[in-house]
Amino acid sequence: MARSRLTPEREAELYAAVLDLLREVGYDALTMDAVAARTHSSKATLYRQWGSKAELVVRAMRSSKPLHMDRIDTGSLRGDFLAMVSRVDDCQVEKDSALMRGLFHAVHHNPDLHQALRELLVEPEINGLHALLQRAVDRGEISADGSALKYVTHMLVGAFAARQLIEDLPPDQAFLRDYVDAVVFPALGV
Template sequence: MTESATARRLRITPERLAELYESVLDLLREVGYHALTMDAVAARTRCSKATLYRQWGGKAELVAQAVRHDTPSSAQAGETDTGSLKGDLYALTLCRDDARIERNSALMRGLTMAIHTEPDLRDAFREYLIDPAKEDLRAALRRAVARGEIHADNPAVDFIMHMMIGAFVSRLSVEEEAPTQAFLVSYIDAVVLPALAARTPALPVVGTAVPGHPRG
């Protein structure tokens, strides 16, 4: 169920839906996924538990939808054609500023752990977050192949999602710090693009500027 479909069925405004999702994320930060209950969500969002179950089916889908709402959609990022693979990867990755990345890092770490023990949450994340993100990256790669930037038979193409997730996981695990925009740009330049053997023309970055990092 898409967010717009959810909003129509609930007969609430997009602003109210955004408020509901933000309340769910606040609760997650406070208590974690396993301690989160639909009763607590109903009380925090001033929405009946019956309505929550009717519209989202359960906790897993509600949480996945809330995280998806807080993640830039493909319409905002994945469908942006900057004219180069480098620009597309920047646009896909630099959708959040450093403050938001840091704020959500602990939340995502907890949810990642919960995914390993909760099949419903794993399935919901795959449907609403992982699969759409993979398609965004594949679309960027298809455009790069069409432009002649990379070869379609490059074996690294199959590991693009692993590489991009690795940027976030490794920074948290190895350095115990949330990734910054500067770190993500450096990672794309030093790891992802060389692996893809992409030719990267000097083009301005679309979206948020990264202080202290030369563009192009």
């Protein structure tokens, strides 16, 4: 879809408004009319720019999540994981925990949201993580035959979900560093 150009400032303003509305009312109650009113935009402009509520919401989420694992390359697996963890914004994770739980619930009833989350948020990060791990294999830091290699994504997603579920705490940098050292690296034979 061809998108007209928005200034980075206007796009950031729109995304911030979408995330605020999402936190206030949840995905199912969020409407393009409400976004248009909040952002002083027309609904037609929003649909022309993003195509759907699902895409707008996921792009807004992506804009507030500047991890971009595909850009992490310190030259070592440990360095890459520490860089990845250091990019986690503890305040933002805490702020977005309820939002993410709500979105994951909404995914079950909204196939377009599920598809947008996979395509725009999940798959790019998985691909970045796979590239990070492949570089570690290429450097000889981990074995390509290791049985845990294909489960690293699952381990990391599990860390986020389990911390909130078990301890009712968001997964902050300290927890993630400990988790990587205690679970991920031993599983990979590091």
